Amino acid sequence: MAAFPEPKANIFALIVGIDNYWSKDFSPLLGPVNDARAFNRFLLDPRSLRGLQVPASNIVLIENEKATRENILATFKSHFLDNPNIPDHGETSIVLFYAGYGTHLDTSDDMVKAICPVDERTTDDAGTYVHAIPDYLLGWMLWKLAEKKGPNITVIFDSCYLGGIGRDIGKARGATSLSLDVPLELDSHLWWKDGSATAQSHSMWAPDAASHVLLAACCADETARELRYTPTSVHGRFTKDLITQLRRATLETTTYTDLLNLIPKWSGQTPHCGGLGRNRLVFDGNYPAIRRRALSLTPLQPPGAEHSDSVDVFRVGMGSVEGVVPGTEFSAHAADDSFLATLVALSVEVNHSILATKDEEPLTLPDHANAAVSDWKYHPIILHVFTPPEFPHTSHLFPTYMRRSAQPRKYVQAASPETADIVLWSDGDDIVIERLTSMVLECARETRFFRQKWPSFPTVVDAIAHFNYFLCTHNGSAPIPGFSLEMHRLVGESQSRKADRTVGHDGNMVDRHAVDFTSQAYAMYGFTIRNESAERLFPYFFYFDPERYTIDLWCEPGRGLPLESGGGMRTVGMGSERAFEFSLPVGETSSSGFLKLFMATDYLNFGIEQSTSPFEPWFEEPHRMEKRLSEVPTWDALNVILTMTSKGMEEKA
Template identity: 55%
Template sequence: MEDVSSSRGSIAAVGHSRGEVSPPTEVEELSPPKESKPAPVTPPKESKVEGVSPPKEGQVFALVIGINDYLSNNYATLLGAVNDARAFKKYLLDPREKRGLGVPASNVLVLEDRQATRAGILAAFQSHFMDNPKIPDDGNATMILFYAGHGTRILAPENKIAPDGRVEAIAPVDERTKDAAGNEVHAIPDYVLGWLLSRLAKKKGPNITVIFDACHSGGLGRDVGRARAGGSPSPSVPLELDSHLWKDETGAAQTAPSFRMWSQSAPSHVLLAACGQEETAREIRYIDDNSVHGRFTESLITWLRRVSLENTTYQELLNRFPAWSGQTPHCGGERRDRLVFDGNFPQTGSRAIPLIPHTSPTNDILQSFRVDMGSVDGVVPDTEFTVYGPDNNELCTLVAHSVETGKTILVPPGKQPVVMKDGQSVTIPPQSRAEVSDWKNDAMILHVYTPDDFPHTTDLFPKHDITVQPKGRKYVQASSVADADIIIRKVDDDIVIRRLTSTILECHPETRFPLKDNAAHLPLVADGIAHFNYFLERHHGSAPLKDFSLEMHRLVGDYPGRRPDLKASPRGDGNLVVDNEVNIPSRAGAKYGFTIRNTSEMDLFPYFFFFDPEEYTISLWYKPESYKVAPLTKKTEDADGTVTVGMGSERAFEFMLPPDQPHSSGFLKLFVATQHLDISWIKQNVSPFDPNFQGTPRIQAGQEPLVAIPEWDALTVVLTMTKQ
């Protein structure tokens, strides 16, 4: 099934607004409280990982914006935004020996205060990024958009999906003033920024990092520091103001997918934001040099200089930040699990999980570690993990001792007091990672049968012992068809896979792909199929969470106000899902969205995937933006808890069949839990049939406190599309 819009296009989870509070008072105009800067540390010696390096000189381009002095009295004067812009520029220009990026000065454009008008920001984006001949159209350049200043929210009554009729925006220096022609100058809404970033990604490549030290909650606190948000919502932005961006040459609107900035799974960019929903981004006066900076930017630059960029993902970088009351940094975007500023790092590969030191409550094991994967991922007691150091060398083996839903405690084999290898104690340094080397889980293992005339059996099974799983593999050889989950055979130049079990059998009993003289790739194909099948069938045996559902809607209305068509379903509620099935015609231009509904008495964390049984790919369509705040709130007297995906000013979904295909099916899979789970690694963006497929994805470290075993559950909806 072709998914024209296979992911949401923005920077925050759907339905996540920033709250408004009272405008600042005279008392709140006092200077921010003083705070010490993070203590300097000796940077670690950078280790090299094969094929991974920091961005090369000349390949990084940045647009840096800092605004202190706004022209409108609606915005309080900031003290540290320009300082932040200058500090970030210095980090970019500093050579690698000084822990900077070593970017040529000509590649960095800075807009300060009155330079950062609405027209100036949009023109700089066009000239410095889109039309810059120095940025190749091959996707290899790193592009960074940095903004420090006020955030705001705009009234958007046409956007029926926005929970309070408002959407997020950044405030240019001349917002809420008149231009030379006497016209009102408006904020730059999230959907405009999202559209621009999507166009940039399409032309120059998706290696884009957006950094916002601003907030959209409004208000100013007295006790912590100055907040970077407007005190009241900005005026509504006329839809025609920026509509030229998404109209075609004839002036017709809605010919392209829609975009929203604050999306957890935006495909065009990674967002690093100073705070989450209902929070404020603060700037602080630091006692070391009496300077004022946004504490987010201060911590960001500090940790960018400290960490090994070759071994740190965006999410891992933010996990190192201190915990601040009322300000939780946010990382969004489909590519947030990539290495910082390195767009060429592959998303596929063995799942390498950071090890987090753990203290045994009984003190009987001196060395134990936590990894943030557990029973929901297929881990069982005695699952074996191979540990690799920062230099990518194998150190030792650890085994799963206690397994919970979202975490596992690893200990030395045989519960030895310390980790040993070849009779010697082993030191596991910081930034070490672990990979599953033997699942020890029968349910995880795919049983593969090959006929006697299959010419590549030895490539799949180097050892003809059907009782032993090859190390690290998720499949074993079946002795007969009756014992098999799939049959792999060769027809002409194609490999044909026949499914014998699982939900897929009813929709796609067979698929094929060309081998192209690459028999050594077959083990990875089998691993990818095993990964796909296991998580498609994954469910909780006791189904503890029953009161949640997934709805699919055909959408009506113009961007950015798309909403469910209530007439599209027989029940008149717009929900196309009937008995966990959806049947839709293949129709050009039809747009769809989803609602995740909670009618339970518990707040929930939802995770929404699409499983394509033709390509064996798994796409992540929604993941909560916060480790702490559950976006799917419990039912109240007034309404159910809901999260929407692909509606309003978010990117809608379009599904079309190829001309020669009469029908196709896919699977919508929804996981929910009472606590945050790091299961985004389930996604399999590259088909196992693709020669570039290297295994299941790598993930970031989840370091939120785990104080209870979360309950979880799942449901599956079969989506079938037919030719009209």
């Protein structure tokens, strides 16, 4: 039998990650090299493991001391522009990935941004000062590359242009001081031609750039941060979520805009997607399709039931590591390839899944029958759960048999903590939930509850999946500009409470999608929702409690009462309405929660989404809000994180 070579991706990549800079102006980072290696691994991994199957010879990885200005620019030229293995004017996908510090140049034009090579602000062996790599130089080089090799270029930057550490949510990847302006003649051999080009004319951030698609960790005036996900793992939260979604999503049908919708918007950090090609398929589909595997089916008998040749539940040797999720559909076929039935995944472990017939009819399997994935049915609500071997309740989450009448779960088993959204473990009689998603990591890393109080484990984990998904969901493909949420500390009597203009910015405590405030006895708070957009919008205002995993609807409109465009406003908890009070849990010195404002052009009957904790015995599963949002053509959402600390903690800080 002839052997055929394994197909490879038609992708070339240059990956740069810098933790340790030579100049003392830059404090060490902990995540960029991890990010670069993780992205490199994603490119190299086979399609069966949800990688792109790129040949190692197509990738150049530059880390730390090798990431000098000279080497980055020279490698861009040799690996991309002058590479004979990339056909001119072809369809090869080209990827530039950078993780490290960003900066602004000290010029009269404060719009000039730059990335920092490892030797920036030092002198080379010849005594020449080493400058940053400015945005306009990169933009010019990308334009020349697109002109020669084709415009299938993706640029991924996990850096920013503002420095500092804020709110204990990780270090920012922006220099804390300006870089010196770059003499135009410095890079004349690379880009300067007739003197007519300007920094603005070749900005890499140009929204109408035809040469490339830019995926950036944040907008130009925000900060990109890195977080510690496990004791030994620090990553940029943008890169971490980007690679997670690249591995989980069905790439064959995912555009760059779709991909950005799967990544959260954090307080002070909004991922950005720019370029005319942002509605193209990710990496232009230049990677092998996931090979269709014929899998054997094992019939499963209900516990205690007599043996029967006709069953409606099966086991298949394919699981979450290969992208199966609850709801994934399999097509079952006989040995002669004749169709037998469609099977649906109900429960998914790392290396196998439990399937049931979609039409609920029993099926008698002929000899040598097999099944293959027919529809992946990926949905970002799916939670990846890791349980260590000693965890005593894994079998409750992933039973060996499920009845066909059971609803597919909203979670799958993760192979390791590094690929998980939560980790469950036992501490005496307590069950500990360790949160590893970037959004919830802005709050406490763990929450714990007494085991005997819980209803069923699957119900609890489904509720956590629901909570995480709606906390993070937003509409990056069709955002609505011009609406906002304000929070106020109130003054006055109960019938006439109004904003205290001395607190916050003219009475508004929200700063860059965050509110940090001190616990204060008897303090009252209220909110203002504003609509400066061009649309009449219906507001839905929720509070998410990450300690108890509750979602409370604080405000919804009447069916015919949207906020008018161009200045519509509604207050919540002000005037004669009941005001809001916040208090710290007993024994705690700080606590966090999230405000979420949905705005939609159509009325949505959300109802009370989730008013009790899933850890309470009387908890009921929430409604399917994701279905309602999918039916609305225009909607968007914003998050605000609230962090309250005790007065003693503030004075200590």
